[in-house]
Amino acid sequence: MATGPVITACIIKPNYIQYLTKCAKMAQQIGNGGELILAYSIRRMEKEDIGQVTEIDREAFPSQWPPANYRREMQNKTAHYIVLCDNNKTIDVPPATPPKRSINILSLMMPWTKQKAPEKIPLPHVTRQYIVGFSGIWMIADEAHLTNIAVREQYRGKGLGELLVIATIDLALKFEASFMTLEVRASNLAAQSLYQKYGFTQMGVRRGYYLDNREDAIIMSTESIGSEPFQRQVSELREALKKKLPDVKST
Numbered sequence: 307m308a309t310g311p312v313i314t315a316c317i318i319k320p321n322y323i324q325y326l327t328k329c330a331k332m333a334q335q336i337g338n339g340g341e342l343i344l345a346y347s348i349r350r351m352e353k354e355d356i357g358q359v360t361e362i363d364r365e366a367f368p369s370q371w372p373p374a375n376y377r378r379e380m381q382n383k384t385a386h387y388i389v390l391c392d393n394n395k396t397i398d399v400p401p402a403t404p405p406k407r408s409i410n411i412l413s414l415m416m417p418w419t420k421q422k423a424p425e426k427i428p429l430p431h432v433t434r435q436y437i438v439g440f441s442g443i444w445m446i447a448d449e450a451h452l453t454n455i456a457v458r459e460q461y462r463g464k465g466l467g468e469l470l471v472i473a474t475i476d477l478a479l480k481f482e483a484s485f486m487t488l489e490v491r492a493s494n495l496a497a498q499s500l501y502q503k504y505g506f507t508q509m510g511v512r513r514g515y516y517l518d519n520r521e522d523a524i525i526m527s528t529e530s531i532g533s534e535p536f537q538r539q540v541s542e543l544r545e546a547l548k549k550k551l552p553d554v555k556s557t
């Protein structure tokens with residue numbers, strides 16, 4: 307996992323959220339826990355997601371130093387993040403951008419006319435999809451460097467990590483990456499096993515790379531992600547995952 311640096315913020319579609327909420331409520335009413343709608347969906351990360359993504363990051367990497375800064379990541383033109391949502395659940399979060407205060411020109415020119423600042427009124431929260439995992443890449447020339455991938459603890463072991471890896475490979479291909487790289491803690495055998503399953507192999511070791519405990523990083527890389535053997539491997543894994551996770555939508 308890399309430490310350090312964007313993504314174009316998409317406009318939230320309130321109708322879509324309302325639709326998902328309605329579907330989730332309908333499914334709950336029927337009592338079959340969401341069979342009426344797709345259980346998970348993947349989309350690009352938006353500003354309003356920063357709070358939830360940061361929460362997942364802190365849960366997955368509690369000792370990480372320096373902690374990842376997703377607000378800064380969204381300003382970084384080389385960074386591209388996706389989030390995985392549980393469509394049966396929504397959450398109320400603070401709005402990403404508070405409305406701008408209008409400036410009273412008269413009070414700037416004649417400060418003695420300045421009125422008392424209005425009391426701060428808390429802004430209404432917005433209803434968002436519940437994010438259960440996320441991942442991201444930095445595009446550096448034709449290399450897609452996987453910066454981070456994490457799934458909420460209570461959602462692990464269901465194939466969602468795999469789903470994020472496949473979506474991240476698709477994202478890298480969209481940005482015309484030739485290959486993918488990453489760093490992973492030497493002790494993180496679960497993540498290494500996930501990456502190996504998707505064709506990442508060990509290329510080297512960065513001694514004492516992680517600042518919190520001076521742990522080594524294993525450097526892993528894929529072959530050409532557009533190559534026929536790589537694509538065949540991913541498509542076989544994708545088919546197997548579809549059987550495990552039939553209810554997934556990618557947007």
Ligand SMILES: CC(C)(COP(=O)(O)OP(=O)(O)OC[C@H]1O[C@@H](n2cnc3c(N)ncnc32)[C@H](O)[C@@H]1OP(=O)(O)O)[C@@H](O)C(=O)NCCC(=O)NCCS
Pocket residue numbers: 307366367454455456457458461462463464465466467468469489490491494495496497499500501503
């Ligand atoms: C790594 C992580 C994203 C995997 O997510 P997940 O949803 O639990 O993984 P999946 O259920 O999709 O499992 C896919 C594969 O990962 C590997 N894996 C997952 N959990 C594992 C575990 N506890 N032990 C060993 N291998 C494991 C296996 O290869 C598994 O394939 P299999 O089912 O054929 O055995 C998740 O454990 C996580 O968020 N960890 C904390 C953050 C982290 O370490 N990220 C990596 C930073 S480099």
